[in-house]
Amino acid sequence: MNFKQLEAFIAFMNTGSTIEAAQRLGTSQPAVSRLLSQFEDDLGVPLFLRRKGRLHPTDQAEILLPDVQSMVLGAASLHRHVNQLRLGGRRRTLLRVQVPSTVAQAVMPGVAEAFLDAHPGVALEVLAGSYENGEVALLSREVDLALVRSPAINTGLTMMLELATEAVCVMPAGHPLQALETVASADLIDIDLVLLGRQRSLRQQIDHAFRQQRMMPQIRAEVHSVEMACRFVAQGLGVSIVNGLFAHLCQDMGVVCRPFRPRIDYCLGMATLAGQAPDPLVPELAARILDAMAQRAGPNAFTSVASNIGNAAVPAGLQP
Numbered sequence: 001m002n003f004k005q006l007e008a009f010i011a012f013m014n015t016g017s018t019i020e021a022a023q024r025l026g027t028s029q030p031a032v033s034r035l036l037s038q039f040e041d042d043l044g045v046p047l048f049l050r051r052k053g054r055l056h057p058t059d060q061a062e063i064l065l066p067d068v069q070s071m072v073l074g075a076a077s078l079h080r081h082v083n084q085l086r087l088g089g090r091r092r093t094l095l096r097v098q099v100p101s102t103v104a105q106a107v108m109p110g111v112a113e114a115f116l117d118a119h120p121g122v123a124l125e126v127l128a129g130s131y132e133n134g135e136v137a138l139l140s141r142e143v144d145l146a147l148v149r150s151p152a153i154n155t156g157l158t159m160m161l162e163l164a165t166e167a168v169c170v171m172p173a174g175h176p177l178q179a180l181e182t183v184a185s186a187d188l189i190d191i192d193l194v195l196l197g198r199q200r201s202l203r204q205q206i207d208h209a210f211r212q213q214r215m216m217p218q219i220r221a222e223v224h225s226v227e228m229a230c231r232f233v234a235q236g237l238g239v240s241i242v243n244g245l246f247a248h249l250c251q252d253m254g255v256v257c258r259p260f261r262p263r264i265d266y267c268l269g270m271a272t273l274a275g276q277a278p279d280p281l282v283p284e285l286a287a288r289i290l291d292a293m294a295q296r297a298g299p300n301a302f303t304s305v306a307s308n309i310g311n312a313a314v315p316a317g318l319q320p
Contacts, residue, residue, distance in 0.1 A: 001042045003075060006068050007140065008035035009047075013057060013065050014156060024154045026136040072141075095281060096125040096143040099289070102227040103147060104128035106249040107292045115288055119281060131268075138273050144282050147289070149201070150269035159269035160286050162305040165245040167202060167264035168257040170233050177239065177258065184261040185209045192220040192238030194229050205264045206241050212262070230255050248297035267305065 011021035012032065022029040036055065040047045047061040099108065108126050116124060127143060134146030135154050150162050169183035177183050177191075195217070196203045210217045220238045223229045226246035233240050234253040243266050247257050270286040272278045293302070 001039065003072075005035045005039035005042070006072050008032050009039055009061075009068055010065070010072060011139075012036060012055070013061065018055060020154070024136065024139050024156070026133070093119075093121060093279065093281070094123045094125065095145070095279060095285060096127065097285060097289075098127040098129055098134045098137050098143045098146040100131070100147060100246065101128040101225045102246040102249060103289070103293065105227055107289060107296060111285075111288050111292045115285060122281065124285075135271070138271060141273065144272065144278055145286055146271050147268060148271045150267045150271075152269070152271060156274050157271045158274040159271050160283060161290060162267060162269040163245070163290065163302045164305050165243060165266045165268070165302040167206070167241055167260045167266065168244040168247050169239055169241050169260045170230055170247050170250075170255050170257055171239040172233055172236055173254050173256050175239065175256070178256050180258055182259045182261045185213045185215060188217070188239070189215060190218060193217050194221045194223060194232040194238045194240040195219055196226075196229060196240075196242065197222055197224050202241075202243065202264065202266070209260075209262050209264070226250065245293065245297055245302045248301035249293065251297075 007025060008021060011024045012018060015021050015024060018032045019029050022032045045060050046058050048055040049058060104126055112124050116122060131149040132153060134148045135152055135157060137143040138146050139154060139156055150159055171177050177187060195206065221232055223232060226242045227250055229240040229242050230247060230250035230253050233255050241260050244257065272282060
């Protein structure tokens, strides 16, 4: 019996599907099935019934679930205490947050400085990664807070605050497209493009917009973050279509944003693990991050959709 088996068991019991459990753990469905089979063999107790190619938990599995959950929570607590010791001793509270790399670079240094000045007994760990990785990190208790897409791919997450934005066309200052109030896909004929990778959901929507116009986008470069796209644009390598909030965070690079048409909406959320009260400082950290994004990006970059932050001091401009 090992820790990965325990995680796979909990993920399966919570989702009822090996496919959804694999998505939650950031692994493959065959890997989850193998871990569950090994767990059952190691315990010597029938945990699953196999009917028409699907697994169904037995009464024994339901009885064992609370004990397995306690073991995983205990391991997570041990890991947290080890990190606390590593970052300055047992009296220091460790908070961990994951955000997309653009937010990590543009916003988090200022947020960290103000937050840590206000709470000297806290250590802050900031991770940069994709929305999907943020969900997995929350579900595996590797972080306390993450900025992810809303609705989330996985179940088991709570959105403390949600915000909406839209896709924009980013161009160098002085580009001919700057004269337009909005930029449509038809306006980009024979214009070099710097686009996010094909695996991104926004990229799929962009490709669909071009197909509707029976156009083939003239792609000069593919990148994997909004910040990198804006740097390429500022360098004169083309124009880009990206998340409007993140693009506005990069305006100091010398780029200009115009709404893209057809409109592509984006909804994001500051998420925590459902069913588990976060550290009391987590809502404040979430509010500080959103406040910093609002101040840097400007009032029109996004709108607040809903708040579940509770009694935390949410900046007035972010109230839903």
